[in-house]
Amino acid sequence: MHADFAVLERIEFDASADLWRAAPEDVRDAHATELREVAGAQCMTSRGIEPPALFRRAVGLGVTRESSEADLDAVLAHMRSRGLRYCVPVAASYKPSALGAWLEQRGFSRGYAWMKFAQPCDATLKAQTALEVRVVGREHGAAFGRVVAEGFGLPAAIASWVAALPGRPHWVCVMAFAGSAPAAAGAVYVVGEHAWLGFGATLPAFRRHGAQNALLARRLAEAAARGARTAVTETGEQLPDKPSNSYRNILRAGFHERYLRQNYLSPAP
Numbered sequence: 001m002h003a004d005f006a007v008l009e010r011i012e013f014d015a016s017a018d019l020w021r022a023a024p025e026d027v028r029d030a031h032a033t034e035l036r037e038v039a040g041a042q043c044m045t046s047r048g049i050e051p052p053a054l055f056r057r058a059v060g061l062g063v064t065r066e067s068s069e070a071d072l073d074a075v076l077a078h079m080r081s082r083g084l085r086y087c088v089p090v091a092a093s094y095k096p097s098a099l100g101a102w103l104e105q106r107g108f109s110r111g112y113a114w115m116k117f118a119q120p121c122d123a124t125l126k127a128q129t130a131l132e133v134r135v136v137g138r139e140h141g142a143a144f145g146r147v148v149a150e151g152f153g154l155p156a157a158i159a160s161w162v163a164a165l166p167g168r169p170h171w172v173c174v175m176a177f178a179g180s181a182p183a184a185a186g187a188v189y190v191v192g193e194h195a196w197l198g199f200g201a202t203l204p205a206f207r208r209h210g211a212q213n214a215l216l217a218r219r220l221a222e223a224a225a226r227g228a229r230t231a232v233t234e235t236g237e238q239l240p241d242k243p244s245n246s247y248r249n250i251l252r253a254g255f256h257e258r259y260l261r262q263n264y265l266s267p268a269p
Helices: 002-022 025-031 069-080 099-105 138-152 156-162 211-225 245-252
Strands: 034-038 041-045 057-059 087-091 114-120 132-136 171-178 181-191 194-202 230-236 256-265
Touching (some): 002 041, 002 057, 002 114, 002 156, 002 181, 034 069, 041 069, 069 087, 069 099, 087 099, 114 245, 132 138, 132 211, 138 171, 138 181, 181 211, 194 211, 211 230
Parallel strands (some): 057 087
Antiparallel strands (some): 041 057, 087 256, 114 230, 114 256
């Protein structure tokens, strides 16, 4: 069971690390984006882009092997040296089970947790939309980045960063169009038998047109065509005061809840 859990985590973290590797020079210069491996964790940092749970986090501690307090302290020292708040994600199956408690002892607080979902890539989905859905390459990179940034309400810097993904190895980027107008976007990262789905965003003017279900279906089909058997994705946990269309769309597409992962937020620097 732990091996299965570890694989589901690693495909997401591998995709995140490759996003950092893809950062264009202007983004690296303006926002000090850096990817560094420390004590078995992938430490991803940046400046001037929020929130920490996305843009400054140390992932992988306790996933494929049991981590020690020395490992944890080495990771925290690296992240702390950047002078900004950051996150360390921890799920119940991470090893050791005391990892979350160690973070709390060091002044970390629990943030907004994420639910991890999985399902077979060859699942048959019913998705109807009048929008045209297609795979896009580098020629649509700028439009892809703009839709993701605007759809999530992220800074403009994210547009040029995410624009580097269409056409990149292991990534399949899809978009929905209303005529010639970009309406929605999503990506899938595929390595071997596993795939991670992310960046599912729709521009406000085109919401409630079935775009995200159609994009989920297309990404699963594209992943299956490339040999992937299991797809994973995640979104914020369901809370009474946080309605989540993303959560509902993922369940509607046939994904199953696998486990909740807490985001531990560092103390203020």
